[in-house]
Each structure stands twice: as C-alpha cells, then as structure tokens.
Amino acid sequence: MKKIPVYGIREFSKGSNEVYFYSNDLPNHLRSHQFINNPHSHSTYITILFTKGKGEHQIDFSSYPVKPGSVFLLNPGQVHCWKLSEQADGFVFFHTREFYDSIFTNRKITDFPFFYLQQNYPVIYLDKTEVVSVMSRFEEINQEFKANNSFKTEKLGSLIDLLYIELSRVYIKDSHDENKETSINYYKVKNLQRLIDEQFRTQKLPQQYADLMNMSTRHLNRLTREVLNKTTGDLIAERIILEAKRLLIHNDIPIANVGDQLGYDDVSYFIRVFKKHTGLSPKEFQKSTIKPFSL
Template identity: 35%
Template structure:
C-alpha cells in the first residue's frame, strides 16, 4: 500500500542510540536536532512526550491539542502526527519499540491495561497531569535520563522498570488502573474486534465477516459495540477506513483515484460518496483544507 507521509524509524533519529529499540532525551535538544519533524509524519514505534515548558499545538490523527506544561501525550505506531510550538519548548521524550517493554514481561498483553498504549483514539493518549502528581512523574523521567547516561550494569532493565512506574502512575491518574484489563468479556471482545479491524479493514468491510472471525453472531457483535463504544459495529469499521483515507489525503502526490484503489473501493465515485457521507465534505475539499492549514 502507498504511504501517505514519511514513516520515521528510531534508527533514523540518532546514530548513537545506547540501548536497543529506545531513544531517551530531553525535549529541547531533541527538537533542535530534528527540526524537519514539524511536518506530518508517522512513527514505527511508541512515542511519548512530557512537556514542562512551552506552548503551541500538536495534532494526532487530525485531532489538535493545545501544548501546555504538565501535559503528556502518547502515540502508538502508525498514527499521523505534527506539531507547532510557540517559543522555547522543553520536557522529556522517549521513543521505544513494543518489543522493548514486552521483552521484560511474561504477560504479552500487558499493554492492554493502559489505554494510552493500546488505543488509537487521541483522546486516550493526551493526559493533563494534575499539579500534585507532576513532581513524581518528572522525577521518574529524570531517573530515566540519568540511567540512560550512566552506562551502569542492567541499565536497560532499570529504564524498563521506571517506564512501567510512569505508565502505572498515569493509569491511576486516568482512573483506569490494572483492573481495566479484566473488565470482562465484552471489553476483551471489543479489543479483539479493534485489533482485527486494524489488520483487515482494507479487505474486510462487513460486520458479519468480523463476527465470523470472532465466533459470534453479527447481532451480538453489534450489541456489544453499542454497549462499550456507543457505536454500531459497521460504523467502527467505516471510521477506521475514513481515518486511513485522511492520512493518505495528506500526501498531494497521491491522486484521489490512487487512494480509492489502495483502500479497495471499486471506483473513485464510490470512495468520494463514502467520504462525503461521513465527513461532510469531499476528499478534494478535505485535502485542500488540511494542506492549507499546514502552510
């Protein structure tokens, strides 16, 4: 499938990464070294930033957030991201692969406990840290910076432990503790449905086909989606296709016909009708609006 925008890999960001699958830095020098990352791009890794100074905005999958001190945001691989800062901006940044933390855990699905690591919904990934919790989070980031610079024995394991402390603290702030991963059959079913959509949304369009893969009836799948997500199953599938269409439309080198083909629409007209019915504007209008906003 054609890529709409550049995909950034950890190894392209630094030539001297001391630990496999992870990059740790204070944010100001990272930003200074990577000025080219202001344009929209994807990551092939998990990405988290804690702001301690600065203002402006950052956008995740076309949803914009105001930058402010005490805010932390996460990105999962594949999401489209860009930022625009006003004045001096600082904080901490950690880029890491899924295998970096998972290699330390016996439970392969442990990330599902944390909405900011298991969701592709930007609203779950941006957290405003209350003032009373901020010193604890900052101290953990400082400890990670110190470990990354120390070259002490088992430093990689210590970084993983400190990162897990950050995840657990943030999950508690969100009010979604470790019990989130044990909220019952319906939530497990929805997570599996969403993972299947991520793998098959281009070729599998109908709820009945996903229901068959999940060994349940279409009515059951639809009822659970409405109960947990507040949306019918078909809308969940269509929203994922729409998101990818938006991502592809950010690349002016791709024609509307090419995007329609890559999303498995039978023709350009059908794709345009699909997009306008959900978004309210045509793909061409969305592209013009989005690209004008980036100038």
C-alpha cells in the same frame, strides 16, 4: 503533496547503535531535530512530558492544547506535528514494540489503555502532585539512557513499565470509565476495535468481525451500542476514513491509489463511501483541509 515521512529510532540516534530506544530532554530534542516541526509519523511508540511552555499539538486531524503537565502518548503510525512556545521544556522517549514485548513476556505494550488502539485519546493532563511523581520517572529514564551501565535495557524496561502503570491509573480515572474497564462487554468491544485496526483493509463487513468473535452480527451490534453508542459498521467506517484522510493529505498519490491501498477495487465506490461519512469527496477534502502549521 510530499509523502509524510516516517521516522524510526535511527533518525534520532545517529552516531550510536541504538535501534530500540531513544530518550532526551525536550529542549535538546527540538534543537537537534528540526525536521520534526513538519507533519510526520513514527514507527515507534512515543511518550512526551511537557513541564513548561504552551502550544498546540495536532494528532490525526485533532488538536490538543499543550501546557505544563501534559503527557502525550502516540501509537506507531499516528501523524502529528506541533506549534510550541520557546519556553517548552520536558522529556521525550521512543521505543519499538519489540523493546517492551521482549522484556515482559507475560504482557504486551498494547495492554496499556492509551496504546490499545490507534484512535485512543492521546493525552493525559496531570495535576501538580501527579506531575512531580511522573517527572521523576522521566528524569530517571533519561539519565539511565545517557549512562552506559550494565543491565541498561532491563532497567529502562522496568522504568517505563512503572511509568506506564502510573499513567494508566490516571488515564482510567480521568476517562470516567472505571466501571466499563472491569466489564466483560467493554473488553469484547475493545477486542473488536483491535481486530478492525488490524484488518480494516481486507475485512469491511460487520458479519466478518462477528464471525471472528464467534457471535452473531446482531449481538455484536448490541455490545457496541451498549459500550460506545455506535454500530459495528460505524467503527469500521471510522477506521477506514481516518486512514483515507491520512493518505489524502500526507501522501502524493492519486485518489484511485488511496482506494486501492484501503482495499477498494472500484474507485467510484470508495469515493461514495468517503463522501457518505465526511460530506465531501476525496478531492474536496484535499482542497478544504489546511495542512497543520505548514508555511
């Protein structure tokens, strides 16, 4: 197994000094960077609009249909690849966390609902009216990126901020979770999930997260059950297993090293944990999983 490649801005902006932002129309992007046809991840945030064509986009072991009006929003580190029709058209842009957070000091990129967590639902399907508005934003972003105007960074930041606000409204509306969006318990659970994202390699017990959030384990479990119908332990295990699957499928390292990277000193215990939550041992999972779109 080859190690999964991780691409930054430089791999897409060769010949320029760009290290924080990249934009292109989709046909040119696909034609110029054939290496993205195989599974890979990025060190940046990615936003892709499809205006034509169809296909399948695989992101972290889940597949999503590609069709006109699809907007995909990926966090850094998510493994993805796709199989697209020749007619695929649209726009794509990448940027680093620093690009956005340095422009807007009163909020962060992770404040947007689709970028809050690694495991957020990664696609929005726009209706015809929404596509017109969103496509104009993408076009303006791409035009500004190609130009060499003064205050270019500031304008790009403002344009993507407006786009993210517009997409957030659709994302929240389509999630059928508008009441949860305004609830205190919802935000507490989202904060828990963010803590798990950051610390799952070293903190694996519900009690540890309850302590970080200054509440009892019992109260924290009540919140997670109310909002997600899952226990705190379920959320911790889901994040660990996702990362384990990434390492097992996309990296050429021994199973013992996978366990070690996830914070397990005892490989036998890691294997038991993995099998408990997937029904397969790590080795069985590797053998049973077909790599996406590989030839």
